[in-house]
Amino acid sequence: MSVRIGRLRSTWTVVDGLPIHARVAAEPAPAGAPAVVLVHGMSVSSRYLVPTAEHLAPEYPVYAPDLPGFGLRNRPGITSRSCFGYDIWPLVPKGASERQT
Secondary structure: OOOOOOOEEEEEEEEOOEEEEEEEEOOOOOOOOOOEEOOOOOOOOHHHHHHHHHHHOOOOOEEEEOOOOOOOOOOOOOOOHHHHHHHOHHHOOOOOOOOOO
16 A cells, blocks of 8 residues: 655744744645644644644645744744634635534
8 A cells, every 4th residue: 555645835824913834735635625733732843743744635734833932933922822723723724624523
């Protein structure tokens, strides 16, 4: 059995005036595939999730953002864990997150 490995690209999106870095699937996923958002833990960055994202990328639109203060992302003042998810959803194109699993 052959395993397809997808490619990722690095993107920047501005949300509420702050730049957000994410690694996303470089190739389009099959039509109707649900978006997969990979969120890293507190002592790593999206780079930690690259192997998982590459395996999922051929079949799903994959988004692996850097949380504030991690990876390529600056820490914007005071940040609490409760607000980490606030700026993740704007990274996912409209319609890609309509089907949740």
